[in-house]
Amino acid sequence: MWATARHLGLAAWLAAAGCGAASLAAAGCGGRAPDAGAAAGGGPGAGGGARATLFSRLGGMDGIRALVDELALHLAADDRVQGFFADTDFRRFKAHLVVQLCALTGGPCRDRGRSLRAVHAGRGIRAAHFDAFLEDVAGALETLRAGERERDELLGALRRLEPEIVAPE
């Protein structure tokens, strides 16, 4: 039983991730989306009409940060996956995930980090772990009251990354 948030350092865990750090600015993380209101914040559901990017509809950078914070809590509490993160620096992990999700959802970030395949290779991540991870994403979205359409789009986009993350049997 290693994975209480306290054990991992609650302050680090909950610290805002993402685009404040110079290193992430270098990674291509912008603060604002090109479409109006995209990064105004306010959490999932705060931004945009039918044609807005998923990034915008998730609440821009503030919404993505809130989602990643919430996801981290779900992962920490999930004994199906928590063991993978035993040695993880969560401030760094969350910062990278914010950039990743920002880029994935059409936000103004460019992910110039290591490839997902390289990051996850050799960790023994199986399909069941991937499914658990997506359930945690869904749980985080529900906690934040994201819309159904946003949930389905984000889960669909993440599902398409499965071949880069799951180890071959």
Ligand code: HEM
């Ligand atoms: C589509 C789903 C996923 C995405 C988008 C994703 C994304 C990321 C990102 C952006 C990083 C940070 C990379 C870096 O530091 O350079 C990372 C690291 C990591 N991911 Fe994932 N990941 C996914 C699924 C999973 C799953 C299913 C597991 C295991 C259950 C997992 C376990 C890890 C671990 C252990 C690390 C390394 C953390 C560390 O630095 O200690 N990931 N992932």
